[in-house]
Amino acid sequence: MVRTFKLLFWALLCIAAVSCKTPKNITYFQDLKADTLFPVNHTGVEIKLQEGDKVSIFVSCRDENVAKMFNLLTVTQTIGSSYSNRVAYYTVDSHGDIDFPIIGKISVKGLTRTEVCDLVRESLVSSEMIQDPVVTVEFINMYFDILGEIARPGRYTIDKDKITVLDALGMAGDLSILGQRCNVKIIRNEEEGKKVYMIDLTKGESVLNSPAYYLRQNDVLYVEANNYRKRQSIASGNTGYNPSFWISLISFLSSMYILYIR
Secondary structure (H helix, E strand, O other): OHHHHHHHHHHHHHHHHHHOOOOOOOOOOOOOOOOOOOOOOOOOOOOEOOOOOEEEEEEEOOOHHHHHOOOOEEEEEOOOOOEEEEEOEEEOOOOOEEEEOOOEEEEOOOOEHHHHHHHHHHHHHHOOOOOOOEEEEEEEOOEEEEEEOEOOOEEEEOOOOOOEHHHHHHHOOOEOOOEEEEEEEEEEEEOOEEEEEEEOOOOHHHHHOOOOOEOOOOOEEEEEEOHHHHHOOOOOOOHHHOHHHHHHHHHHHHHHHHHHHO
């Protein structure tokens, strides 16, 4: 009898110890220490235009009449009967070109926003039609998707030249507590097809030195659910991992044992 109660006591103690254990795979960047310089090597991280991308290009100069020849405008109706003009966008075709007014075809595939600005400016100056052009290029309808165990999954717009995985997670409200920090996937369109990159958010080296640390347009970031979340898809899937279940079971068995020996 005494031996039975000792076994029950140690069983309850083990269950309590396991239930109070702190998970080690929740905290980000566990290998990074304060005041430590962490070498990061990233080249060519700015967003570069791909086939099907859209950009707006606006040209201005001292002579507004000359500048108008190079600006495509669309007329849109606003509230009531008023109308407004906005700069139309260009779509990069299958050859990597855009058809710019008067100048003609300009190859922009693989160029950054700044490089497109410089190329258009040089083309205008070399045409001898504008000597002092100011060119503004903006991305149109560029985005990435973030799915899985995230606070606000969905599609997010890219509105700057560089955007990191950490930027993306911040925009989407970070991972939920049920998301796997050590198994984040970035699915990317490469020339040869789809490529999957893996990032372990608990390790700074894995994050900061990943080729996918800087996102590109059309990237898909997927946060996999942890095992607890996966077991929720099955009825009573997490019952065996609940300490209260084992405490109740042991209490029941001990009561049955007492009744039996009496």
